[in-house]
Amino acid sequence: MIRKTDVSTGKILLAEPFMMDPHFRRSAVLLCDHGKDGSVGFILDKPLDMRIDELIATFPEIEATVFYGGPVQTDTVHYLHTKGDLVDGSREVTDGIFWGGDFEKLKFLISSKLILPTDIRFFVGYSGWSEGQLAEEMETGSWILSEMFFNYLFGSTSNTVWKEALEHKGDSYAVIANMPDHQSWN
Structure with missing residues (x-):
């Protein structure tokens, strides 16, 4: 079982089901950097x-x-x-998932078909927390911490990651995953 204190690079944050912040409502965020100076991650389930x-x-x-x-x-x-x-120059975030790297080399690899659409995901902007901010949000129950699985990023339908990750946690989390987005839909 993952505890709130197990926050680390490579884990995912699942927004609690009633979070009102429109940026993070029912989202899954992969933490790509977590340290004493703060945290950086990317929302996995909001395609543009x-x-x-x-x-x-x-x-x-x-x-x-x-x-x-x-x-x-x-x-x-x-x-x-x-x-x-x-x-x-890319950095391993978790098993088999890397962040960033030489942009010109990336463009060359894509042109050469050595990197395919199934190998990469692009993001505009990022999610960031200053020193202590994420710990505070964890304490107030804004986030549910979970393990990251490769398929959440490169195998799942982009808008189902939050639900899938909660279902994988099992028990009461699986019930939460299937709650309607609005109480009026109950």
């Missing part, structure tokens, strides 16, 4: 209606959807991928 090659004019053509990573610095693009052995 655009592709990365439409967003960045000089980007090679790739059928890769862009996701809303969070409300911080929405003028930046980030990426999670499976090709840490090919993308110099």
Whole structure:
């Protein structure tokens, strides 16, 4: 069983079901960096209606959807991928999932078809917490901590991650996962 104090890089944060913040309502956030100075993560289940090659004019053509990573610095693009052995400077977040790396090399690898849409996910902006902020939010019950599974990022339907992760936790979490989004739908 995961405890609130087990917050670490590579875990996911699941918004409590009645969180009102529209940025995080019923979302799953992969923590990519967690330390004494704060935390950084990306919302896994909020696709935008655009592709990365439409967003960045000089980007090679790739059928890769862009996701809303969070409300911080929405003028930046980030990426999670499976090709840490090919993308110099990338950082392993959890088993088989890497963050960032050399952007020019990434574009070359995509042009060469060495990175396919199934290997990468792009994000506009990120989710960030200052020192102590995430711990405080955990204490108030804003987040449910869970294990990250590769398929949440590269196998699940993009808008079902929150529900799937709660169901995987079992017991009362599985019941929460199936609660209607609005009480009037009960």
